[in-house]
Amino acid sequence: MSETTSLIQQAWPDVDLDRVVLGAAPTPVQRLVLDGVDAGVELWVKREDAYGDGAWGGNKVRKLEWILAEAKRRGVTSLLTLGGIGTHWGLACARYGAEHGLRTTLALVDQPIDDHVRQQWALLQSSGAVINRFVDMETARQSIKSIEEEMSSEQGEHVWSLPMGGSNEYGTLGYVEAALEIAAQVEAGEMSAPGTVVVPVGSGGTVAGVLLGLAAAGLRTHVLGVVVNDGLDLSAEAVAALANRTADLLRERGAVDVPVISPDDVEARIDWLGATYGDPTPASVAMVEAAARAGLEIEPVYTGKALAAVAALGTALTGPVLWMNTHGPR
Numbered sequence: 001m002s003e004t005t006s007l008i009q010q011a012w013p014d015v016d017l018d019r020v021v022l023g024a025a026p027t028p029v030q031r032l033v034l035d036g037v038d039a040g041v042e043l044w045v046k047r048e049d050a051y052g053d054g055a056w057g058g059n060k061v062r063k064l065e066w067i068l069a070e071a072k073r074r075g076v077t078s079l080l081t082l083g084g085i086g087t088h089w090g091l092a093c094a095r096y097g098a099e100h101g102l103r104t105t106l107a108l109v110d111q112p113i114d115d116h117v118r119q120q121w122a123l124l125q126s127s128g129a130v131i132n133r134f135v136d137m138e139t140a141r142q143s144i145k146s147i148e149e150e151m152s153s154e155q156g157e158h159v160w161s162l163p164m165g166g167s168n169e170y171g172t173l174g175y176v177e178a179a180l181e182i183a184a185q186v187e188a189g190e191m192s193a194p195g196t197v198v199v200p201v202g203s204g205g206t207v208a209g210v211l212l213g214l215a216a217a218g219l220r221t222h223v224l225g226v227v228v229n230d231g232l233d234l235s236a237e238a239v240a241a242l243a244n245r246t247a248d249l250l251r252e253r254g255a256v257d258v259p260v261i262s263p264d265d266v267e268a269r270i271d272w273l274g275a276t277y278g279d280p281t282p283a284s285v286a287m288v289e290a291a292a293r294a295g296l297e298i299e300p301v302y303t304g305k306a307l308a309a310v311a312a313l314g315t316a317l318t319g320p321v322l323w324m325n326t327h328g329p330r
Contacts, residue, residue, distance in 0.1 A: 004021055006019055006177055007025075007177050007180035007181060007184070008173060008176055008177050008180065008250075010180075011180060011216060011217075011255075012250060012254070012255035012256065012258070014254040014255065014256070015250060015253050015254045015255040016253045016254050017066070017069075017173065017249075017250070017253050018069040018070075018073070019065040019066050019068075019069045019173075019177075020064075020065055020068045020069045020072070020100065021065060022052060022053075022061050022062075022064060022065050022068075022096060023050075023051040023052045023053070023057070023061050023062070023065075024051075025051070025177075025181060026181045026184070026185060027046060027047045027048055027050045027051050027178075027181070028046075028047045028050060029044055029045065029046050029047070029182075029185050029190055029191040029322070030044065030045055030047065031043070031044055031191075032044060032045045032294060032296075032323070033294070034287075034290045034291065034294055034307070034311075035290040035293060036286060036287065036290050036311045037290075037307075037310055037311050037314070038311075038314035038315050040314070040315045041310070041314055041315055041317065041319060041321055042192060042319045042320040042321065043310065043320070043321050043323065044191050044192065044194065044320060044321065044322045044323070045296070045322070045323050045324075045325050046178070046182060046322055046323070046324050046325065047325055048062070048178065048324055048325055048326045048327075049296070049297065049298075049325050049326070049327045049328065052328065056092065056095065056328060057327075057328045058088065058092075058326055058327055058328020059174070059175070059206050059324075059326035059328065060088055060089050060092035060093075060165070060166060060328055061092060061096070061174075061328065062174030062175060062177065062178060063165075063166035063167075063170075063171030063172070063173075063174040063175075063205060063206075064092060064093070064096050064097075064166060064171070064174075065174055066170045066171060066173040066174055067079075067162065067166055067168075067170045067171050068096065068097070068100050068102075070170045071100075071102060071160055072100070074158070074160065075158055076102065076158050076159070076160040077101075077102065077103060077157050077158045077159075078102060078103040078104070078105060078151055078157040078158065078159045078160070079093050079097050079102050079103070079104045079105070079159075079160055079162060080104075080105045080106075080107075080144065080147060080148055080151065080159050080160070080161045080162065081093055081104070081105075081106060081107070081161070081162040081163070081164070081166070082106075082107045082108075082109070082137070082140055082141070082144065082163070082164045083106065083107075083108055083109070083164055083165075084108065084109050084110075084111035084117075084277070084278055085108045085109065085110060085111055085117060085120070085121045085124070085133070086111055086116060086117035086120040086121060086278065086301075087106070087108065087120065087124070088120070088328050089164065089165045089166055089203075090104075090106045090108065090124060090129065091120065091123055091124055091127055092328065093106070093129070093162070093166075094106070094124070094127035094128055094129035095127065098128055103130070103157065104127075104128075104129040104130070105129065105130040105131075105132070105147065105151065106124070106129050106130065106131050106132065107132045107134060107140040107143060107144055107147065108124070108131055108132065108133050108134065108140075109133075109134050109135070109136060109137050109139075109140050110133070110134070110135055110136070111277065111278035112275075112276070112278045112279045112280075114280060114300075116299055116300075116301075117278070132147060137231045144161060148161055163203065164202075164203045164229075164232065165202055165203025165204070165205055165206075166203070166205060167203035167204045167205030167206075167208070167242065168205070169242075169245050169246045169248075169249040170249070171205045172205040172206075172208050172209040172212070172242060172243070172245075172246040173209065173246060173249075173250075174205075174206075174209060175205065175206045175207075175208070175209025175210050175213060176209045176210075176212050176213040176216070176246065176250075177209075177213065178209065178210065178213065178324075179209060179210045179211075179212070179213020179214045179216075179217060179219075180213050180216065180217055182194070182197075182210075182213075182214070182217075182219070182322070183213075183214070183217030183218075183219050186219070191320075191322070192320040193219065193221075193320070194219075194221050194320050194321065194322035195221065195222060195317070195318035195319045195320055195321065196221065196222045196223075196224055196317045196318045196319065196320075196321045196322070197210055197214065197221050197222070197223050197224070197321075197322045197323075197324065198224045198226060198306050198309060198310055198317075198321060198322070198323045198324065199223065199224070199225050199226065199306065199324045199326075200225075200226050200228055200302040200303055200305060200306040200324070200326055201225040201226060201227045201228060201229070201234050201239070201268060202228050202229045202277075202302055203229065203232060203234075204232070204234050204238060204239050204242050205242065206324065206326060207223065207225040207239055207266065207268075208239050208240075208242040208243040208246060208261075209243070209246065210223060210324070211223050211239065211240070211243050211261055211265060211266050212243040212246055212247055212258075212259065212261055215259040215261060215265065216258065216259055221322075222267065222318050223265065223266045223267065224266075224267050224269065224309065224317070225239060225266055225267065225268040225269070226269060226272055226305055226306040226308075226309045227268055227269060227270040227273060228272070228273055228277065228301060228302050228305050228306075229273075229277045230270070230273055230276055230277055231277055234268055234270075235263075235268055236263040236264075236266050236267065236268045237263045238268075239263075239266050239268055240261045240262060240263040240265065240266060243261040243266075244260060244261050247259065247260065247261065269309070271309070271312075272284070272305040272306075272308045272309050272312070273305070274305070277301075278301055279301075280300035280301060280304070281300070281304075281305065281308065283304075283305075283308035283311070283312070284300040284301070284304030284305045284307075284308050285300050285304065286308070287300075287304045287305075287307035287308050287311060288300050288303075288304045290307075291303075291304075291307065296325060297327065298325060298327045299327055302326060302327065303325055303326060303327045306323060306324070307323060310323055
């Protein structure tokens, strides 16, 4: 698809940043009633699962719009990134990277196995990506540099090494964009102004972008990050730092009046993680089932855990509550 003017470019007209459009905006917002969530909670959903095309969607697509544009600007030929063996991010990299002439190499780490992970692993194996499999994240991280050096020196690739989930400054721009979209939908009367936005946090880019975008739009909204990954530092301090690195990128590329984010602006909670990353919990499985009865397809590792937090906290959350459904494959 072609490049078009983004809400980021509208908010900061002098900014020199491009994106490759991979989905249709805005994604819908809708009022939601779910079994297990207190009826006193005014719950809304932002349908990020609808961002993409008929076969793929979700938050990874928004991140790749900015990453692919920057890769093109840099003359990158290969993407190198990390994830679990059920990674949606790695699969999205392989698919959209190939569509834009980029090779994808993945360093994948074992994680708890369920039917969803088995399906993802099969898709990854048939994706065309070069796969390196490791028993744990520390081994994978230690191996990334040597993989990158081999790709560069022996294979002549111009490699861009990306963090898990695409959560660098460029990927985070995708959710600055989404947050500006939320503000526009509130202004248009499509939804109530949220008192709390609830975001699943697997690598930090989505919540950091939402945080920065809402602040830029002037929405005084509490951001609750439901942390689902115990292999990364996803504290409020780490999320705020990523938001501020993204703000620095905007300033470097010509934006003015970009807000500064404090760790006090975000709440990051690990209460609904379960045993480890990738491990469904009874509460997250129950929310997957409740969402299915409401016509939404989610999964138990990210979106199910974020909804479990909404169910557990109920009316203790400042309402209205907006939950980000970031699930992609469909």
